[in-house]
Structure formats: C-alpha cells, structure tokens
Amino acid sequence: MxxxxxxxxxxxxxxxxxxxxxxxxxxxxxxxxxxxxxxxxxxxxxxxxxxxxxxxxxxxxxxxxxxxxxxxxxxxxxxxxxxxxxxxxxxxxxxxxxxxxxxxxxxxxxxxxxxxxxxxxxxxxxxxxxxxxxxxxxxxxxxxxxxxxxxxxxxxxxVMSTGHHAAVSAQVGPGRTVVVVGDGAVGLCGVLAAKRLGAERIIAMSRHEDRQTLAREFGATDIVAERGDAGVEKVKELLGGVLADSVLECVGTKESMEQALASTRPGGNLGFVGVPAGGAELPIGLLFSKNITVGGGMAxxxxxxxxxxxxxxxxxxxxxxxxxxxxxxxxxxxxxxxxxxxxxxxxxxxx
Amino acid sequence: MxxxxxxxxxxxxxxxxxxxxxxxxxxxxxxxxxxxxxxxxxxxxxxxxxxxxxxxxxxxxxxxxxxxxxxxxxxxxxxxxxxxxxxxxxxxxxxxxxxxxxxxxxxxxxxxxxxxxxxxxxxxxxxxxxxxxxxxxxxxxxxxxxxxxxxxxxxxxxVMSTGHHAAVSAQVGPGRTVVVVGDGAVGLCGVLAAKRLGAERIIAMSRHEDRQTLAREFGATDIVAERGDAGVEKVKELLGGVLADSVLECVGTKESMEQALASTRPGGNLGFVGVPAGGAELPIGLLFSKNITVGGGMAxxxxxxxxxxxxxxxxxxxxxxxxxxxxxxxxxxxxxxxxxxxxxxxxxxxx
Incomplete structure (x- = not known):
C-alpha cells in the first residue's frame, strides 16, 4: 500500500x-x-x-x-x-x-x-x-x-475536538466573551465550538482574509487583525473596557501565549491547546495576581x-x-x- | 496609638x-x-x-x-x-x-x-x-x-477565604479526592473548605503532630507525612492507584508546587494560593501532557x-x-x- x-x-x-x-x-x-x-x-x-x-x-x-x-x-x-x-x-x-x-x-x-x-x-x-x-x-x-x-x-x-477542548477548558458558555488566538484549523474550530457552547461575543484574532471569512461563518462576532499591545487594546475596546472572560490559545508559540494571557481578564479562563513550541510559558506571578485559570492540553x-x-x-x-x-x-x-x-x-x- | x-x-x-x-x-x-x-x-x-x-x-x-x-x-x-x-x-x-x-x-x-x-x-x-x-x-x-x-x-x-479559594480553584466538590499541600493556617483552612464543599477524601500532607490533629478535626481523612516521590506514592496508594482529582497548593515554594503538580491526576485541578516565592513554576509541557488545570492566586x-x-x-x-x-x-x-x-x-x- x-x-x-x-x-x-x-x-x-x-x-x-x-x-x-x-x-x-x-x-x-x-x-x-x-x-x-x-x-x-x-x-x-x-x-x-x-x-x-x-x-x-x-x-x-x-x-x-x-x-x-x-x-x-x-x-x-x-x-x-x-x-x-x-x-x-x-x-x-x-x-x-x-x-x-x-x-x-x-x-x-x-x-x-x-x-x-x-x-x-x-x-x-x-x-x-x-x-x-x-x-x-x-x-x-x-x-x-x-x-x-x-x-x-x-x-x-x-481539530474540532481540539477546538472544543480549548473552549471547554476556557469555560466558554452562555453570556461569556471569548477571544480566539490562532486562525489555523484549530482556532477556527475553537470559534465554532465557542458559538456552539453559547458564547455571547467571539473575537477571532486573524490577519488572513480567507480565515476571517470562515471565522465569521463559524460564529465570530468580531475580527481583530492587530497583534501585541495593539491587539489587546482592540479587544478591550470591543468589550467595553474589559478583557475577555475566556481566551482560547490555539497556536503554541511564545507570542501566541503572551497574546492570550494579555487578552484574559482578571478572574478569566485561558484554554490552551497549541502544542507548546518555541518558548511558550505560564508566568506564575501573572496568573497569581490576575487570578487567571489555565487549562487545556491534548484534547x-x-x-x-x-x-x-x-x-x-x-x-x-x-x-x-x-x-x-x-x-x-x-x-x-x-x-x-x-x-x-x-x-x-x-x-x-x-x- | x-x-x-x-x-x-x-x-x-x-x-x-x-x-x-x-x-x-x-x-x-x-x-x-x-x-x-x-x-x-x-x-x-x-x-x-x-x-x-x-x-x-x-x-x-x-x-x-x-x-x-x-x-x-x-x-x-x-x-x-x-x-x-x-x-x-x-x-x-x-x-x-x-x-x-x-x-x-x-x-x-x-x-x-x-x-x-x-x-x-x-x-x-x-x-x-x-x-x-x-x-x-x-x-x-x-x-x-x-x-x-x-x-x-x-x-x-x-486564611479561611484563601483556603476556600484554593478549594474552589481546585474544583473541589462532592465525590472528589483532595490533596492539601501545606499545613500552615491556609492549608488547614483548605482542608476545612474541602470538607465543607463535600470532598469524599481529603489527604493532608503534614509532618507536625499538632497540625495533623487539627487537620483531622477539620475533616482530613488521611495524613501523609512523606514528601517528594515518597509522598506522591503514598497518595497514589491511598487513592487506589490514581492521583488526586483536586490538589490545593498552600505554600508557594518551588518544592510545594512540584509536590502539588506531582500529586494531581491527569485531567485534575490544581488550586494554588501560596504567594509564589522561591522559584515556583508552572511547567507548560507537563500541564499540556497531563491536562492539569491550574487556577487560584489571591483570594x-x-x-x-x-x-x-x-x-x-x-x-x-x-x-x-x-x-x-x-x-x-x-x-x-x-x-x-x-x-x-x-x-x-x-x-x-x-x-
């Protein structure tokens, strides 16, 4: 064969x-x-x-x-x-x-x-x-x-099971605001999973037009193309001055994890499913002071x-x-x- | 004054x-x-x-x-x-x-x-x-x-609010097995909080007799005096070959965090409230592969x-x-x- x-x-x-x-x-x-x-x-x-x-x-x-x-x-x-x-x-x-x-x-x-x-x-x-x-x-x-x-x-x-795991791990549910970091297949499935679980607002972070279109089809209410601090500011602006209740980290790099952590509100939940590669870290001091709960892993x-x-x-x-x-x-x-x-x-x- | x-x-x-x-x-x-x-x-x-x-x-x-x-x-x-x-x-x-x-x-x-x-x-x-x-x-x-x-x-x-936060963050509830790392006032309150939230089994890790006595009074079903790998093995033995569903980290040091992580079963929840001091870390690869959810911080x-x-x-x-x-x-x-x-x-x- x-x-x-x-x-x-x-x-x-x-x-x-x-x-x-x-x-x-x-x-x-x-x-x-x-x-x-x-x-x-x-x-x-x-x-x-x-x-x-x-x-x-x-x-x-x-x-x-x-x-x-x-x-x-x-x-x-x-x-x-x-x-x-x-x-x-x-x-x-x-x-x-x-x-x-x-x-x-x-x-x-x-x-x-x-x-x-x-x-x-x-x-x-x-x-x-x-x-x-x-x-x-x-x-x-x-x-x-x-x-x-x-x-x-x-x-x-x-990918769909993994996107779902990110959403479940980030405690997505009715009334929750969601940010999805990563516009690959898993991130897009994370958008779909968040929609399926009843999220009120779903912000997909994406810079690619074809993926933005699919994200919207899957239930994204907003697209943020900016990254880093500018991306965080945009999220905050869209959500009326607060960061997101639930953030789905669907990449696994140092940059994507930092973006995800910075997008989570105090007391919020970060679900991470990106296979850790390239120095992604979970800074204990930040999690402690912001009361961010982190869950996820292999779905x-x-x-x-x-x-x-x-x-x-x-x-x-x-x-x-x-x-x-x-x-x-x-x-x-x-x-x-x-x-x-x-x-x-x-x-x-x-x- | x-x-x-x-x-x-x-x-x-x-x-x-x-x-x-x-x-x-x-x-x-x-x-x-x-x-x-x-x-x-x-x-x-x-x-x-x-x-x-x-x-x-x-x-x-x-x-x-x-x-x-x-x-x-x-x-x-x-x-x-x-x-x-x-x-x-x-x-x-x-x-x-x-x-x-x-x-x-x-x-x-x-x-x-x-x-x-x-x-x-x-x-x-x-x-x-x-x-x-x-x-x-x-x-x-x-x-x-x-x-x-x-x-x-x-x-x-x-201390009681903080012990409760550790228990809530570790998803303690009816039927859950619990390990409490730390026998200070917060750890002891964590035992009490776990009991109050309906935990089925509560293992207090303690080497001090007065604290062991109070832990039992607060609801601990078992005491483990061993630390490190020996402590983990003892927990596993007490729980029939599996690690704990919920682990409360109530110290904040590198050693106590390692003890807590090693005591959590795959898919389990770690609630940490010890003020991070002395190099406590959250290793992302371990959390990813074991699907451990970590939450907590200041109560x-x-x-x-x-x-x-x-x-x-x-x-x-x-x-x-x-x-x-x-x-x-x-x-x-x-x-x-x-x-x-x-x-x-x-x-x-x-x-």
Missing amino acids: RATIIHGPGDIKVEDRDYPTIKLPTDAVVKVTASCVCGSDLWPYRGIGKNRGARAIGHEFVGVVEEIGAEVTDLAVGDFVIAPFVDSCGKCPQCLNGVTVACDHLTSWGGDDENGHYVEGAQGEAVRVPQADGTLRRVDGVTDPDQALTANLLTLSD PAHTYIPELLADVLAGKINPGRVFDVEMPLEDAAEAYKAMDERRAIKVLLKP | RATIIHGPGDIKVEDRDYPTIKLPTDAVVKVTASCVCGSDLWPYRGIGKNRGARAIGHEFVGVVEEIGAEVTDLAVGDFVIAPFVDSCGKCPQCLNGVTVACDHLTSWGGDDENGHYVEGAQGEAVRVPQADGTLRRVDGVTDPDQALTANLLTLSD PAHTYIPELLADVLAGKINPGRVFDVEMPLEDAAEAYKAMDERRAIKVLLKP
Missing part, C-alpha cells in the same frame, strides 16, 4: 509499505477513506523539535473496518469509524476519567505500540489500530459518506466525539469547512508545502 | 503612631479588636523579596467602625466589620466580576492609597479604611464577639465572606481553631518569632 513518510525537515515522500495485518487479538485493520495534514505535522516538517528519523506520519483519519481481532467486541467489519489522534485502552483510570490522551497504554500513530509492533501513520491507505475497542468511534448509520460529511467527520479526529477526542458527532449528523455544525483544499494521497508532499506556505488552511488527503 | 512596624528582616517593633482620621469622604476609621500574623508576613520577616524599608505591617483584622466619611452609605458607627486583606472599590468591572483582588483601585494595608494618603497596617489599634463601602463586610447582629467567634471572624479576612475574600460568614454564624465551621496562640499587640515581635520557629500555627494579636 501507499503511505506518507517524513524523512526529515521538508522531506515528505509517499512510498510503498506492507499492508497492515492483525497482530494482536484487540487490533482492527481500518481502510482509510480520508486523512489530512495537521498544523502539528508542520513542526517536524519545519525542523522544529527532535528529528526522529524517517517515519510514517499523520494522526487523523476516518475509514472502514476491514478486519478485527478475536477479542474486538464493539466493532464489526464494514463499520465506518473515526480514529482519535491517539490510541487509548478505554479501561485504565485515565480513560475512565475521560482523559484518554493520558491513557496508561497510550500509543501514537506512526510509532510502535506497547508490544513493539509498528503502527502505521494516518496518511496512508490503511492502518492497524491497537486497542481498537478503546480507540475507535463507530459512526452508526453511515457507510459511504459524501465529501462534505467525510470532511466533517474527519475533523472530529483532531481527549475520544471522549468528545459522541456529542460533537451528534451535532454533525444533525447538520448543526460543519467543521469540515476548514478543509479548503483536497488532494490525492500521492500529492502529500504538495499538501505539506501548501499548508506550510499558508496557501491552504487544511488539506484533506484522499487515498 | 500603638502599631506594628517592620524595620527589616527579623526586626519587628510596636511603636507610637498618630491615630487615623478620615481623609476622604469614602473612608471609615475602624478600631481594631483583633488582628494576626500571616504566613506571608514571614516573607519580609525572613528577608525574602524586596526590602521595602520601615513600614506598618499586617493585613488581617476585625473591629468596630468608629467614624465614617460623608459618602459612606453602607456602614454606620458601631458596626462590627471584617476587613478583607486588600481594599477594593466594589464598582469597577473586576469587583463586579467578584475579582476584588484585581480591583482597578486596589489599595494595600500599610501602603499609600490612590490619593497618596497613608493607610495603616492591620497589626495596630486602628486603621483608616479607604473605599470603606467597597472594602468592609458588616457582621449583622454582632457587636462584641467572644474569643472563639472573634477568631472565626478574623480568619475570613484572609477575593470580599466576595467569599458572605457565604463563609453564614456558616460561621450558624456554627457549621470553626476556622478560628487555627489560632493556637493569642498575644497582646505589644508582643508582636514574639508573635513573629513563634510563627517563624513554627512554635505557633497562627498568632492572634489583641490590641
């Missing part, structure tokens, strides 16, 4: 690999019908962080169950499934607490599982899913979704999928709109390039 | 000062009937932080209104009042949000107010209270409280006093038990010494 391999910074190739097979009785093999490139895939692509050598990449996919191990009980061949961006067992205390991303038996796509068996990356034709019952979410009543529904379902794998997509899926299937939310470009899997290298150069918000890859 | 002055590290003197008078129409003058020494007063006493020169000290008191300015409407001469540990206006957006400690017109005891007028410290015979309507909390039906009630009311000025005592006062007056809580020593104001130097040497948990000073 064909699979996307990152060899090093800027070096993405689609290559031949063995088709996955069941290794453990708790495995399933899923034929990928859609995958995509994540903003966090751009970190290794740009050479940020440790170079882990050539490896399969991609952690977001939807598809159809092709084969199941003898101990898989909640899935059947032919089921259409959403894979969260990490594997989880569903049985440990962390999973039972809903914090599947801290699962005691956590496995990442494109790495090895606990037993040392290779796990395929999501940007390929098929994947062996360890702990399949604990990991996958079945989409009942769906077998062959059209392009729009496929895109919507695929966002639940990561427990597995936990959030049921409620978000219900709204997708009911036609209430269309997070799939973040995919502005679709390409065949073979063009993965170009997909990375388009996202790196900000020519695309998020690229959907069709195997 | 007599007032406590800190001249530098270890140098506490009780001296003569002018009796306060009304300076602004929004002022009140309060005759102090009880004050006390705070754990945070020990920072300058120990020479930690900036030496601000000779100044009046103390920020917790209760007393009787002796005089009011022409614009004071919510208080009358003879009212018994509790003073939160900072002054606040009650009208700015932060006060209206309940975050009185971030008041736009914040004033500290023992400093100057916005108009440059001196404000007395709490460890003295009387205090001019700026923004009196916004700052003070009247205790209806009480004019001359006995020793036990005085002690209870005095804790609402700071908005003014906001919390009504609900806590109701429970004090109803005899439901007795936070005043943290005062294990009472001394005349004249012995303030000895009071500091006793607390510094941990011979006292908290000393009440009677002018």
Whole structure:
C-alpha cells in the first residue's frame, strides 16, 4: 500500500509499505477513506523539535473496518469509524476519567505500540489500530459518506475536538466573551465550538482574509487583525473596557501565549491547546495576581466525539469547512508545502 | 496609638503612631479588636523579596467602625466589620466580576492609597479604611464577639477565604479526592473548605503532630507525612492507584508546587494560593501532557465572606481553631518569632 513518510525537515515522500495485518487479538485493520495534514505535522516538517528519523506520519483519519481481532467486541467489519489522534485502552483510570490522551497504554500513530509492533501513520491507505475497542468511534448509520460529511467527520479526529477542548477548558458558555488566538484549523474550530457552547461575543484574532471569512461563518462576532499591545487594546475596546472572560490559545508559540494571557481578564479562563513550541510559558506571578485559570492540553477526542458527532449528523455544525483544499494521497508532499506556505488552511488527503 | 512596624528582616517593633482620621469622604476609621500574623508576613520577616524599608505591617483584622466619611452609605458607627486583606472599590468591572483582588483601585494595608494618603497596617489599634463601602463586610447582629467567634471572624479576612479559594480553584466538590499541600493556617483552612464543599477524601500532607490533629478535626481523612516521590506514592496508594482529582497548593515554594503538580491526576485541578516565592513554576509541557488545570492566586475574600460568614454564624465551621496562640499587640515581635520557629500555627494579636 501507499503511505506518507517524513524523512526529515521538508522531506515528505509517499512510498510503498506492507499492508497492515492483525497482530494482536484487540487490533482492527481500518481502510482509510480520508486523512489530512495537521498544523502539528508542520513542526517536524519545519525542523522544529527532535528529528526522529524517517517515519510514517499523520494522526487523523476516518475509514472502514476491514478486519478485527478475536477479542474486538464493539466493532464489526464494514463499520465506518473515526480514529482519535491517539490510541487509548478505554479501561485504565485515565480513560475512565475521560482523559484518554493520558491513557496508561497510550500509543501514537506512526510509532510502535506497547508490544513493539509498528503502527502505521494516518496518511496512508490503511492502518492497524491497537486497542481498537478503546480507540475507535463507530459512526452508526453511515457507510459511504459524501465529501462534505467525510470532511466533517474527519475533523472530529483532531481539530474540532481540539477546538472544543480549548473552549471547554476556557469555560466558554452562555453570556461569556471569548477571544480566539490562532486562525489555523484549530482556532477556527475553537470559534465554532465557542458559538456552539453559547458564547455571547467571539473575537477571532486573524490577519488572513480567507480565515476571517470562515471565522465569521463559524460564529465570530468580531475580527481583530492587530497583534501585541495593539491587539489587546482592540479587544478591550470591543468589550467595553474589559478583557475577555475566556481566551482560547490555539497556536503554541511564545507570542501566541503572551497574546492570550494579555487578552484574559482578571478572574478569566485561558484554554490552551497549541502544542507548546518555541518558548511558550505560564508566568506564575501573572496568573497569581490576575487570578487567571489555565487549562487545556491534548484534547481527549475520544471522549468528545459522541456529542460533537451528534451535532454533525444533525447538520448543526460543519467543521469540515476548514478543509479548503483536497488532494490525492500521492500529492502529500504538495499538501505539506501548501499548508506550510499558508496557501491552504487544511488539506484533506484522499487515498 | 500603638502599631506594628517592620524595620527589616527579623526586626519587628510596636511603636507610637498618630491615630487615623478620615481623609476622604469614602473612608471609615475602624478600631481594631483583633488582628494576626500571616504566613506571608514571614516573607519580609525572613528577608525574602524586596526590602521595602520601615513600614506598618499586617493585613488581617476585625473591629468596630468608629467614624465614617460623608459618602459612606453602607456602614454606620458601631458596626462590627471584617476587613478583607486588600481594599477594593466594589464598582469597577473586576469587583463586579467578584475579582476584588484585581480591583482597578486596589489599595494595600500599610501602603499609600490612590490619593497618596497613608493607610495603616492591620497589626495596630486602628486603621483608616479607604473605599470603606467597597472594602468592609458588616457582621449583622454582632457587636462584641467572644474569643472563639472573634477568631472565626478574623480568619475570613484572609486564611479561611484563601483556603476556600484554593478549594474552589481546585474544583473541589462532592465525590472528589483532595490533596492539601501545606499545613500552615491556609492549608488547614483548605482542608476545612474541602470538607465543607463535600470532598469524599481529603489527604493532608503534614509532618507536625499538632497540625495533623487539627487537620483531622477539620475533616482530613488521611495524613501523609512523606514528601517528594515518597509522598506522591503514598497518595497514589491511598487513592487506589490514581492521583488526586483536586490538589490545593498552600505554600508557594518551588518544592510545594512540584509536590502539588506531582500529586494531581491527569485531567485534575490544581488550586494554588501560596504567594509564589522561591522559584515556583508552572511547567507548560507537563500541564499540556497531563491536562492539569491550574487556577487560584489571591483570594477575593470580599466576595467569599458572605457565604463563609453564614456558616460561621450558624456554627457549621470553626476556622478560628487555627489560632493556637493569642498575644497582646505589644508582643508582636514574639508573635513573629513563634510563627517563624513554627512554635505557633497562627498568632492572634489583641490590641
């Protein structure tokens, strides 16, 4: 089968690999019908962080169950499934607490599982899913979704669940004022999540016209293009002299975290989901004196999928709109390039 | 009148000062009937932080209104009042949000107010209270409280409100498991607050027998004397292999923050109220990967006093038990010494 391999910074190739097979009785093999490139895939692509050598990449996919191990009980061949961006067992205390991303038996796509068996990356034709019952979410009543529904379902794998996590962590709710820092797919999904949770006012910080348009479509009431102190002043002006109740940090850099902290009112809540990179810090003295509560981290997509899926299937939310470009899997290298150069918000890859 | 002055590290003197008078129409003058020494007063006493020169000290008191300015409407001469540990206006957006400690017109005891007028410290015979309507909390039906009630009311000025803030910030509630790091007066009040909020299990980390006894009286179900990794292991063992849902950090040092972070389960909540001193940090990578939410800071005592006062007056809580020593104001130097040497948990000073 064909699979996307990152060899090093800027070096993405689609290559031949063995088709996955069941290794453990708790495995399933899923034929990928859609995958995509994540903003966090751009970190290794740009050479940020440790170079882990050539490896399969991609952690977001939807598809159809092709084969199941003898101990898989909640899935059947032919089921259409959403894979969260990490594997989880569903049985440990962390999973039972809903914090599947801290699962005691956590496995990442494109790495090895606990037993040392290779796990395929999501940007390929098929994947062996360890702990399949604990990991996958079945989409009942769906077998062959059209392009729009496929895109919507695929966002639940990561970006929509992550935007939702930012909003939940920032205590977004009815009557709350919200600032979203970051206009990538996650930030845009954060806007949509804030709207869905009943926020009164949603300010999207964005300097790109196409993203501003989508932010407004998703529920942003205001756009702030300014950054730094000027951005904070603009937020304050829009909110009648006070900063925001809830701020969603959806980037992960030093600058975006500073922007987010400076936009939060005393006693407000900051939800951060941007993978920390480039010196982002949480200054304890500032949090102490301003009584800012900070929460977030990796989103427990597995936990959030049921409620978000219900709204997708009911036609209430269309997070799939973040995919502005679709390409065949073979063009993965170009997909990375388009996202790196900000020519695309998020690229959907069709195997 | 007599007032406590800190001249530098270890140098506490009780001296003569002018009796306060009304300076602004929004002022009140309060005759102090009880004050006390705070754990945070020990920072300058120990020479930690900036030496601000000779100044009046103390920020917790209760007393009787002796005089009011022409614009004071919510208080009358003879009212018994509790003073939160900072002054606040009650009208700015932060006060209206309940975050009185971030008041736009914040004033500290023992400093100057916005108009440059001196404000007395709490460890003295009387205090001019700026923004009196916004700052003070009247205790209806009480004019001359006995020793036990005085002690209870005095804790609402700071330590009980602060312990409550730690518990609220750590999302303590029915069914939650709790670890309290710090066995000073604030930590002990944190135990009481956790009990009051319905926690299922409350583990107090303490190595001092007198404090362990009071922690149990306040509702601690378990005591852990070990620290560091051994302490974390003990917590895990007591909680059946999982760390705590809610952790209250009530010290403010690097070690106590590390202990608190290491005691919080993935997806748990850490409430921190210890004034950060000595390199306490919030490591963003750990919070991200463990999905730990951190909140807290200076407690908005003014906001919390009504609900806590109701429970004090109803005899439901007795936070005043943290005062294990009472001394005349004249012995303030000895009071500091006793607390510094941990011979006292908290000393009440009677002018």
